[in-house]
Amino acid sequence: MGIRTRRTQELGELGELALRELASAAGGVRAVHSAIARRTFAAVRLGVGPAARPTQLMHDAISAGTYASIEAACTGAAKAVGAMTGGDDASDDDPRPSPSHTTLGAQTIAILHGLIGDDMERTSRVLAYPMSIRVDGRPVIPKYRALATAFPDAGAHLVVFLHGLVETESAWRLGGRPTYGERLDSEADTTSIFLRYNTGRRIATNGADLSELLEQLVQAWPVRVHRITLVGHSMGGLVSRSAAHHAAENGRRWVDLLTDVFTLGTPHLGAPLAHGVHVATAALALTPETRPFAHLLARRSAGVRDLIHGSITEDEGHASYADGFDVGVAADISVPEGVRHHHASAVVTGNPRHPVGIFVGDGLVRTDSAGGRNTLRNIGLRPDDGLAINGAHHFTLLNDERVYEWMRRALVGESDPRLRS
Incomplete structure (x- = not known):
């Protein structure tokens, strides 16, 4: 489809990333909803018996279809945006500045870097730029x-x-x-x-x-x-x-x-906050209702994980990437x-x-x-x-x-x- 400008590629990739994160968020909400519903219907069955089963089946079918539609729509839109704005090359012919060349745009990208920058390095085309x-x-x-x-x-x-x-x-x-x-x-x-x-x-x-x-x-x-x-x-x-x-x-x-x-x-x-998030992730993973929140915290970047001990080498003081109550040895x-x-x-x-x-x-x-x-x-x-x-x-x-x-x-x-x- 030809060469896009860097501005177009960066804006497109930001839009694609936002839609993919929205799809992921919908999946997380679905998991919380399902876990709470299962516990609720289990309690109802203790009182009314098997009569609650048809209602639960109808609820599960409707909620599953709704969340699946939201995820599919967001994922499809992300793919469409990526196809329209992607490309192997990026030019700087657009006289308007790229987001990464503006203070606000660069700050937005920097926040994404801090949260999921290691993942972006594997999946992004232009936003995970080098030092x-x-x-x-x-x-x-x-x-x-x-x-x-x-x-x-x-x-x-x-x-x-x-x-x-x-x-x-x-x-x-x-x-x-x-x-x-x-x-x-x-x-x-x-x-x-x-x-x-x-x-x-x-x-x-x-x-x-x-x-x-x-x-x-x-x-x-x-x-x-x-x-x-x-x-x-x-x-x-x-x-x-x-x-x-x-x-x-x-x-x-x-x-x-x-x-x-x-x-x-x-x-x-x-940093105490990095240490606390590591332990909190393990705690939230203990119950079905909070497990989706654990999955969200577990997505934090490798750079954030390195802050648990202040690690500066590949093998020095780095906590296990598998979240748990053990934070590793410094x-x-x-x-x-x-x-x-x-x-x-x-x-x-x-x-x-x-x-x-x-x-x-x-x-x-x-x-x-x-x-x-x-x-x-x-x-x-x-x-x-x-x-x-x-x-x-x-x-x-x-x-x-x-x-x-x-x-x-x-x-x-x-x-x-x-x-x-």
Whole structure:
């Protein structure tokens, strides 16, 4: 049917995905309805006996037909949309921006990535795009000419920013304020690079991709790179650590230029919410009435599952993909030697010693996890390299004056941070 524009393909795939999810939701509602009906009719039969059987058969036939019709209609519509908008090639001839090139569209896709990004990678044509450098929402190929055009003032110190789960590079502009990167570029003579990636994939997979991307970037950068700094929010901090580990294990040259890693609200020891969802899924699977909800939670992405322990390698600390009450065993990967790891945490209470603040941390990540150290685990982050702020939540760390000043002080004024004690 010819070449469609990228905009048409992305919109079509979003529509197709929405219809398929609606069909799946109808199946889930049907399962809940059936389970409740079976229990209800079983109770009725205890009182009236076999006389309830014809009514149950009629109810089951009508409900089955209704739900089957809804599922078939949604599935058929999804196939039709896919056939009309699909294609092997996608052009950028449409003057209107593709959803992935707009803030709202990219955020919508990012939410889908976080929820089912690993599944989308297997089934999507254009929405499960690879990790990429982004400038004004558009991808930049890590080739000399493209980089020279996108970064006309390219410098020798690269600061690479990685967002967290269900976020995009726009998250760093929280509150409409200038980003950390923009401020560092003007005050610390750096060149900031913002990345976008599918947060539903394994953290280790994204870490390997980041390592390979940085290797290409260093080789193609318009000027010789002297220094690299990684800054990751939440999951982005785990991806940064994973990339450094991958590079060290596979002899990538870019890691020799890495001097600093900043992790902001990163669940190095895991996130309580991810742990809770894992256990809740097993609990909901115990009864027929709640089993469909367990199936819904079980669809959560591989990236979310990695947050149970803060896993950064393919085989380290990853809970079984078969949901159960056992959440697996954590194994720690220490931070690389010779790289200074700065870590920021937050508490929602004004008093950092308040029991609520200690228990919930920034609302999603506890302070001990953000610091990589508790009574059972220690990944080697130095307490002296940490920053703790109070009266702040998880997303405050994306753009906060206290965090910026701490970051700027660490990067400005010393030629070789490896020599610092």
